[in-house]
Ligand code: MD6
């Protein structure tokens with residue numbers, strides 16, 4: 084007898100995975116099965132380590148609000164970008180990485196072909212309408228053999244997925260609530276960003292988009 088369990092976290096083999104290039108894939112709706120624990124965990128983290136607008140090394144205030152969970156957190160200030168075990172605002176360690184985060188990141192990476200991914204950093208980005216993220220590379224981590232897992236929640240965004248040079252014309256990839264992008268191997272150092280968010284409303288998150296990026300930083 085064949086039964087279907089709509090609430091099972093086991094990936095559906097018929098699901099639509101969209102390769103972007105060698106090493107990068109969009110897993111549509113992959114995070115939906117774990118939505119309540121994910122949203123609950125984000126609230127808990129933000130209560131301990133509130134979203135803040137970091138200052139770039141060049142002195143600009145980032146429009147994306149950021150916080151972190153896990154042993155290492157990504158921070159930026161006048162001295163540069165780095166991973167730090169301490170939240171500079173509180174002087175305390177970042178909130179622990181929730182079990183639901185570890186499970187989601189490991190399962191998404193495995194589905195994309197990266198076995199045994201155990202992130203030690205989760206950067207949480209919060210976007211209001213109008214907020215954007217300019218093209219950049221993720222290169223503050225030690226081991227570029229490790230992939231990145233990126234989870235989109237809340238209102239939709241257009242992800243810019245470029246090449247190995249900043250001037251390579253990027254693809255435009257629409258991302259919706261629950262979509263997961265996994266990124267590694269030959270794609271690990273591609274330029275990417277997020278277009279300015281259009282005003283919109285999401286039933287669970289209101290007028291905002293939240294992105295979780297999982298890395299093995301240390
Ligand atoms: C975002 N994401 O989607 C920003 N970086 O809000 C990133 O900067 C990112 O999605 C590396 C890999 C995947 C990403």
Ligand code: FE
Pocket residue numbers: 219220221275
């Ligand atoms: Fe990035």
